[in-house]
Amino acid sequence: MPTKKPSPTVLAVIPARGGSKGVPAKNLAPVAGIPLVGRAVRACLGAVGVTDVVVSTDDHAIAAAARSFGAEAVRRPAAIAGDTATSESAVLHALDAFEATAGRTADVVLLVQCTSPFLTSAEVAEAVARIVDGEADTAFTAAPSHGFLWREPSDSADGATGATGVNHDKAHRPRRQDREAEYLETGAVYAMDAAGFRTHGHRFFGRTALVVTDPARVLEIDDPHDLARAKALAPLLDEPATPSFADVDAVVLDFDGTQTDDRVHLDAEGREFVSAHRGDGLGIAALRRAGLPVLILSTEQNPVVAARARKLKIPVLHGIDRKDLALKEWCEAEGIDPARVLYAGNDVNDLPCFHLVGWPVAVSSAHDSVRAAARAVTATPGGFGAIREIAAWLLGPELNTPTPLPN
Template sequence: MTVLAVIPARGGSKGVPAKNLAPVGGVPLVVRAVRACLAARRVTDVVVSTDDALIAEAARTAGAEIVLRPAAIAGDTATSEDAVLHAMDAHAALRGGNGDGHGDPEVVLLVQCTSPFLTADDLDGVTGAVTEDGADTALTVAPTHGFVWRQDGAGRTEPDGYGVNHDKANRPRRQDRPQEYLETGAAYAMRADGFRAARHRFFGRTALVPTDPARVLEIDDPHDLARARLLAPLLDPQVLPSYDDVDAVVLDFDGTQTDDKVHIDSDGRETVAVHRGDGLGIAALRRSGLELLILSTERNPVVAARARKLQVPVLHGIDRKDLALKQWCDEHGIAPERVLYVGNDVNDLPCFGLAGWPVAVASAHDEVRAAARAVTTTPGGEGAVREIATWLLGPALSTAPATPTAP
C-alpha cells in the first residue's frame, strides 16, 4: 500500500510572513510536518509542495521530496487541492507515470504544516480509516460541546445573534446534546483515484478521526504563532540531541555560563561566578572533536579570560550574533542545522532561528524557552553546560581527561 503525504508550503504568507519557516519549539513549521509524516508507520512517501527556495532547502534537509510549485498555483487564490494534484502528477512522473493516474499511490494525504502539534498517530489514524476501515476520505477532528452562535444584521438596525447548533430558547445540557466535532485542519486522507475524479478532499464516505483537543491549533496570525510557541514546551515530547546530531556547540556567556549577575568593586572592575562542572563539560566537549565557540554581546575582559582558560575560541562585543554565527559556520564549513546553540535571553533569538539545535537554560527568558528545541533542567551558571555535555557524551563524559585542564 503506497501512501503519499503532500505538505503544501508556499512562501507568500501575508498574515505571518515566512510562516512555514517560523520555528515552534525550535523547529520550523514545515520541518515539524515533515518529521510527523516520516514518523507515521503507514506513510510511505513525503512530498513538500513549495515555490520558495528556503522552504525547499529546509524540507529537503528534513528528509522530504520537493515538488516546485508553478506560479499559477502559488498565489492567494490557489487551493490546497490544486497543490496536491500537482504534487501527485510530479511524484508519479518521477516514477514513470503519465499524469492520468498511472503511478499514483493508493492513498494521498493532505498535511497542513500550520498545525504544529500534529502527530504521527494522527496521520496513521486518518490513513487507517481509508486503508482498513473502508472510508473514502478521512480527517482529523476534535470533540466539542460548545454552543455556536452567528450574527445576522440583514434587514435589521441592530445585528441579531442566534444559535447555529442550538435554539437559544431551549439550551439542553451537554449530556443531552449529540456529540459534535470541530475540523482541526491538520490532516486529510483520500483514496487517490477518488480524489482525482472529485478534485476535492471530501467525497464518498467520510470518516472522522478524533484527536486530542489540547493539541488543536491552526496558525493564521501572529497571535496563533505566539500561543504555539508557549504551548510547545508543554505539548512537545522532550527530544534531546545526541553526539551524532551536531558538529558544533556555540555558547552564550552571560546568563548561560553565569547566573547573569555581575559584581562590581569600588574601582569599577567586574567579576562573575562560573561553575566548575561547566568547565569539566566544556573540556569533554572540546576533546570529543566537536567545534566550540563562545559568542557574547558583551565586550568584557572576563569573557576573554574565561575563554582562554577553557581553550575555546571566543567572539565577543558582537551586536548581531546571528550574522557572526553564520559567518563562523561558513568559515568552518559547518551547516547551521548541525549547530547546538545555547542561550538565555532575547538577544539569542536570532541565533535560535539559525541553529538546528537551539537550547535554552532553565533560567532563560520565557520567550527564549518557548523558542528552544530543548531546555536544560539546570539554570545558567549552575551547571547547565555540563548537563548539555552529558546529553551529547553520556553521564560519564568518557571523553574527558581524568584531571580536566579547565575546571
C-alpha cells in the same frame, strides 16, 4: 504459498507557498526552534504507514528547509501558487510529479497543513489506517465540541429580532453531559484514496471517517497572534526533545546567564567578577575530547570572557554587536552547516542566533521568549551546570549524573 500483498504507497503532500499575507514567510516561522514546514515533515515521517513525503512549494528557502528535514520538494508552478489556488490543485500536481519521478502509483494521498503546528505522527498514522484498512475513502482530523453556536440577526425583512441558536434551541439548553458531541474540522491532515481523489478532484468523497484529536492541540496559524500563541504553547504541548551526538557538528555557547548565573560582582575598584561552574568546564572538556568544535560567542566585552575561554582551551568571539552575523561568518569559515549547530543562550539578544541554527537551546533560567523559541530547554539554570547537562545529552550516560545545586 500465497504471495504477500505489497505495502501500499502512502504519499504525504505538504503545500507550503512562499507568499503569506497574514504572516510573512509563515511556513518558515520557527515554533520551538523548528520551522512550521519542518514540524509538518517530522509529523509525517514519524507516522506509521507513510512511505513518502513531498513539500509542494514555489519558494527556494522552503524547498531547502523541507529537504533538510528529510522530505522531497516539488516545484509548484506559478499558475497554482497564487492566493486563489486551491490546496487540491497543489496535491494533484505533487501526486503527478511524484508518480512520474518515483515510477510508482500512490494508493493513499494525504494533504497535510503546515499551519497546524501541533499535529502528531499518531494522528497522521490513524488517518492513513482508516483508508488502508478499507474503513473509509476519506478521513480528517476533528476535535469534539460541546459549544453552543449562535448566528447574528440578519437584515432581512422577516422581522427577526436578536441572535438565534445554530445548533440548539435557545429556550431549551441541555446540560453538557446530556448533549452529543459535535466535531470541528481542524484543517491539520486529510487522507484520501488516491484513485478516488483523482476521480472527484476534492478531499471529501465516498465514506468519510473522523480522526478525533485533543481540542487543546487545535490551532491554525493565520496571523501573528496565532503564531505567538503557538510559540507559547509549544513548551506545554511538544514532547521533550534533546539532541544526540549524531545531530550536532558544533556547539556555540553564550556566556553571561548561560555559563554564569547572570550576576556581576564588583570590588571597590569597580572591577567585575562572575561565577562559573566547574561542571560546565568538565562538560566542555568532554565535548572537545569527542571532537566537537566549541565556541564562546558573547556581546560582553569584559576580559573575564576571554580568560574563561583560555582556561577552557576553546575559541571565543566577544564584544560582538551582531551575534548572528558573527555566528554565520564563523560557520562559513569552519565549513559547518548552521542547521547542525547547537547554540545555547538565555536572553533576547540570543534570539537571532536561535533562528539561524538547527538546535537552539535555552537554559532553564532563560527569558520566557527565549524558552518559547528553543527546541530544547535544560533542567539546570545557567551558571549551575547547564552546559554539563547539554554535554550529557550529546555524549551519553557517563556525563548524565545531575550536578547538584548549591544550598
